[in-house]
Amino acid sequence: MPTNASSPAAESVGGTPSAHALTDVTASDSTLRRFLHGLPGVDAVGLEGRAASLGTRSIKTTAKAYAIDLAISMVDLTTLEGADTPGKVRALGAKAVHPDPTDRTTPATAAVCVYPDMVATAKQAVAGSTVKVASVATAFPAGRAALAVKLADVRDAVAAGADEIDMVIDRGAFLAGNYLKVYDEIVAVKEACGASARLKVIFETGELSTYDNIRRASWLGMLAGADFIKTSTGKVAVNATPANTLLMLEAVRDFRTQTGIQVGVKPAGGIRTTKDAIKFLVLVNETAGEDWLDNHWFRFGASSLLNDLLMQRQKLATGRYSGPDYVTVD
């Protein structure tokens, strides 16, 4: 497998630097547990209040135009349905490259996000553009499969040309307190990704039930070498909320302070309007800082959001409210 050859490189990118400040933490199950449970508890009321108050910022005119273009460039245009056809994936790819065919100044989206078997099709569809191909893997969305199966899933996607891998953590093991198992799995997947693919780790925050757990999962993921931490799969009732994204943004900020390693954040699911997207951008700027205001470090996992962004963009350009007749039907 090509991944074997590249695995030493992966070690040096993901494994070693993260260890330099927190080497001992991942030495054994008990040290890892002590570290994660030693993280300060989350003030839930304060967190939600902070997220809500940052959501009241008024972003207008030129700032809004900038925010909309930035948000478009951060979208991971996603289709994760059992009914995905090659034709649908190609259409999605075309849309990712030119979101608004009537206005070529519209930036391209960051990536298209598909199931592993559609990676090759997606790769062809976005060939020659800056748009990346992300693939979910590791028995998405449940993650209930043997490690060997998950790794095969990842290698498959990477071999097909995926630039980014979105993995799900084993929530069952996490909730049972088996943190080292989760850690080892992320490390193994990171290795399988090789040097070429960036790894996004999905926590499925809706299933972790407490903010404390989300903070622990964030640190666990970052310690294991995640390039991105991602809220959710979009397949459960509660997806990305301003509060849990704020919590994860705090985690990546603190992690960089401690280790010097920057990790990206991707809220996914439930972000449908421009207003919501801009609220998230405010959170990013006010929490993690300007360094994250770039599609290398922040993404939106979304599908219907893009159409709303495009309609708002048209509204700003023409002064007239646009409608769904003027954007594509996905």
Next chain:
Amino acid sequence: MSDKNDKTERAERLSVFKTYKLYVGGKFPRSESGRVYEVSDSKDNWLANVPLSSRKDARDAVVAARKAFGAWSGATAYNRGQILYRIAEMLEGRREQYVREVADAEGLSKSKAAAQVDAAIDRWVWYAGWTDKIAQVVGGGNPVAGPFFNLSSPEPTGVVAVLAPQESSFLGLVSVLAPVIATGNTAIVVASEKSPLPALSLGEVLATSDLPGGVVNVLSGRTAEIAKPLAAHQDVNAIDLAGADDVLAKELEIAAADNLKRVLRPQPVDYTETPGIDRMTAFLETKTVWHPTGSLGASGSSY
């Protein structure tokens, strides 16, 4: 408690003012802008504060109307007729309130206001009857020179913005609104600027008449302010300019041309007359389909 106690309580009872609110998407929100303006009767006595809608309220109303369009246009004509009749039933039960509001708004005597309200209720019944008949009148089978069935059927245009007449605050409103929704369109109504109270109260009746939320959305405020974004809105398919003056109507018609909106120009109307079907056909489109009869080939027969 004794009767005497009851009487003193009644005498000291504080008046309960009604908060008039918008009706958008089946809910009763205040204006997004938080603004209100004062409405007074024909003798300049204060009646109520009502929401002064902004263009964002108009935008929200369009979203609600678009969302409701699929289900309402897809409902059977018979079902739409039942619901329109239900509106008449609900209005009948609140007749006294509307008589009072119309009398205040238009400076009419009680009997004249009652006549207006009765005519408005009858108008709902009239249009309720039309819902499943309009297709026979303006559609049908067309004779063609070939072995085809050729059928024309009227279809609703989509989301219609309606500027309600400024003078006739209730009968006029119903006369322009009912034909729009009878045929399966959804509507955003801009109430009479000076006397919006009957229109805002109508929202309460519509909400309890099995009319799906969003089919009718009622906005109050400055007609010119709300109408401009509606006329330019790319997701509004038609606009009825009944409540616009000549200058505003011209401006709106120019804005509406941009996405080829259908425009119904303001025209002198006597709202007490039987209306005819013009207001319904103004917001209908005709779809014609060709279908082979299956008589092609060896048999040589026609149907």
